[in-house]
Amino acid sequence: MSNLSFKFLEKYYPVFIEGIQWTLLVAMLSVLFGAILGTLLCFMKRSKLSVLKVPIPKVIASIYIEFIRGTPLLLQIFIVYFGTTSFGVKLTPLVACVIALSLNSGAYVAEIIRSGIDAVDKGQLEAARSLGMNQRMAMQHIILPQAIRNILPAIGNEFVAIIKESSMASAIGVAEITYGAKLVTGATYRNFEPLIVAAICYFILTFTLGRLMAYAERRLKGNDSR
Template sequence: MRTKIKMSMLMLLVMLLSFGSVAGAEGVKKTIILGTSADYMPYEFHKTIDGVDTIVGFDIEIAKEIAKDLGAELIIKDTSFDALLPELTSGRVDFVISGMNPTEERRQSIDFSIPYYRAEQSVIVRKEDEEKYSTMESLEGARIGVQKASVQEGIASKISNATVTSLDKIPDLLLQLESGRVDAVIAEYPIANANMNAETMAITAAVPQSENDEYAVGVRKNNEELLNSINQTLQRLIENDLVQQYVDEAGDLAAGRVKEQLNTVEFFWKYRDYYLKGIQYTLLISALGVFFGFILGLLLALMRMSGMAVLRWIAVSYIEVLRGTPMLVQLFIIHYSLTSFGINFTPIQSGVLTLSLNSAAYLAEIFRAGIQGVDRGQLEAARSLGMSRKQAMRHVILPQAFKGVLPAIGNEFIVIIKESSIVSFIGVFDLMYQAQILRGSTYAPLNPLLVAAIIYFILTFTLSKLMGVLERKLSSSDQR
């Protein structure tokens, strides 16, 4: 039995490592990884081309030229905008292009290329408010939406008495505007023109001024060879007026997007391939998180009940720290901070590790409560029959403890499935990641999230029922 368990654990570890890694056969091929936030139409955005979800935009065309001049294959990594700098500084991407301004604050952590584009800022409002917010002075005291960690955030912060709402995604900001939660959204003109709903929104005559409205390519500090190569490529593109050509072509691609009037069921059916892919990743990460969290949680529970003070201290410290800090912070520490020590996990590995470590802290307390809930006389009776303490714990105490805390364990497993959505922040293609892709590539602000919510409910409801069946089966022996 022990051999079978060890083999199963080994197979799961191999699957995890192989799933998250690039095949060794490809290692000899030169690649360069681009980091971008593909929700910034027409700079970079998702579009279905020949039935395949593709990241397009004029920033992407520039990145392709950079890769071609380097003689490398371009790999595109899509993530949230405010995660781009950690992705770059941790070495997970080689360069970033995402409509990024080379601000002095960003220059403290990364280097920038020469500017390749300059764009005007604009203000988007609801159509009925177009005259009301026709000047920058009229925005004083207004509720303003901007993209997080952007130059527009700096512009909005300087508007007197304005309430600033900073979000990751442009579609989220436009949804805030459409629902009346903000009065205006500050964005660059190409972004505003490509993303807004022209039927309900308008670009006002107000023109925000910024100290830094140029865009540049970001690279890690002291990577002079790559920086020089990128500058040479950009110089060539600028001299041949190719950047403006890319801008025009991307604008045409963005303009070809049509708002669809689909209900939730129709939306799911049309984009079912996205969701099916997301379900696979969500189930994989959740299953592995449950498996390793269960093992580690049981070990921690036994350590906390150990007679050795050192083991108790380690277990208590672990449990308190992991339960007392947000899981998202833990995910970022594991995925980004550990690279400083030469530990470089793939997004899937980081997601599974975070879920396992966090879940183990809660399961440890559940197991401890279950073990302490078993009458002490059970242990004494087992010892009197000649069992060692380990045998008594394995054959008598733990089976009864598991039966008593099974509902709490099932609840924790359900929580893991829901909380697995945080891995979308580091670029894992789970359900939430797919929903965000669809929000950016369609005009549907709510349907992608509604479909994802329904799928999460189906997964958790099914697991809840299965846990109920298991609970009744284990309890059948108690019936008299």
């Protein structure tokens, strides 16, 4: 243990600061676009629209969700980054990473939203319909506000997961925390210490976000009890 030295931080701490900034940017964009895609997939999966008795939107959403959840994220990042090049589209590593993480997150968010809606008592939808509301109005004014409270903690957990999974973006050159650790290792020839610093950076981000989400959840429960 006496060989451990973190003196390199005096010179290279900006590399980790920049890595934190890129990690947060990638995570926030991915969760935002993932939430939009997940909402669309959720309503596609709940759709009763069918062609020749085949529920096309539901089938498409189900296949997409199962495929994304059944394949490794790193492979998805490679497919987006290298696959688009095959079609003559050159994406920057950052854009490719955000697209891949958003596509991945969307599949999980779709299931989060679906479970949040299903957790609302079905009797409330029936009561809303009995008051003259149509399906859309009942969903908008009665079901979704309650579902949002149910899914917020899970969305926070998804944000935490994306922060950690963004480390895979280093494989295509996105300058996030893990990539920064690799750069410092190459410059200092120290393998272990930069990884420890990177791990601490991820822990600080996820721990802080976890506490913020726990606080928000308590506030929501407090509002519901009034």
